[in-house]
Amino acid sequence: MKDYTICQGVDYRVYESEPTTFYAKYHSKLGSDTFAEAIKPLVEVDPSIKVKSVIAEVQSKFNYTVSYRKAWLATQKAVESIFGGWEASYEALPIWFEAMCHKEPSAVVYFETMLAYQGDDLVDGTHLYEKYKGCLLVVVSQDGNNNIVPIAFAIVEGETSDAWHFFLSNLRQHVVTRDGVGLISDRHESINSSIIRSNGAWSPPRAFHMFCIRHIELNFLRKFKAPYL
Incomplete structure (x- = not known):
């Protein structure tokens, strides 16, 4: 029934049903909910499927061209229907971390909650998007x-001095416990500030803070063009 309505470019609403029959009224606007149900198998196989691929699949299967916005909405709804929404994902984090620590006893997880959500080691941060903002350190x-191995991460409210202090303090306490290590970063002001606040934990001779060559190049090109x- 859903396949037929998509091919016709219409949607329907059931107003009466019997054991072997149901009655529906059609309307011309095809909603994203119907599309979401139709593309769930695609999303289940590839949750990161591109919207353009969804549009092409709908066109191929149903001979119907869906707008980019409607295809995007349908994809988001299909993902939430299969894997759960943003809130469910965040609520599952403590359970996931507990399982991780059970599997790997040396792993360390530390939570610090807020009232409201507003070799050589290389550290950096990247901003998060979608519904929940913040920064991933x-x-x-x-x-x-010469293999690059991730050893720790933190999800924080932003790339602030307090956030980096929280991250680097726990990193020093639980992960990088030996002295004489090199710490490479872009020397962001918040990183420099948190290192000053570390009471020598990230300063010589315990650690040596070094420039990231890649960031030197980017900053040079940005300034001199x-x-x-």
């Missing part, structure tokens, strides 16, 4: 075979 390390240099 990450530290990775390089082993003897001269790639040949």
Whole structure:
């Protein structure tokens, strides 16, 4: 029934049903809910499927061209229907971390809640988007075979001095416990501030804070606008 309505470019609403028959009224506007049900198998196989791929699949299967916005809404609804919404995902984090720590006893998880949501080690941060904003702080390390290995992360309210202090303090206490390590970063003001607040934990001789060459290059190009240099 849903396949037929999509092919016709209409939607329906059931107003009466019997054991073997149901009665529906059609209307010309095809809603994203109907599309969401139709594309659930696609989303279940590939939750990160691109909207353009959804549009192409609908066109191929139903010979109907859906708008980008409607396809995007349908994809979001299908993801939530299959895997749960943003709230459910955040509520599941403590359970997921508990299972992770049970599997790997050396793992450490530390929560600090707020009243409202508003080798050489390399640390950096990236901003989060979608419904919940914030920032993901990450530290990775390089082993003897030049493999980059993630060793810790934190989801915080933003790339602030307090957030970096929270992250680097726990990193020093639970993960990077030996002295003489190198800490590479873009030397963001909030990182520099948190290192000053660390009471020597991230300062010589216990640690050596170094520049990230990649960020030096980017900052140089941003300032001088001269790639040949």
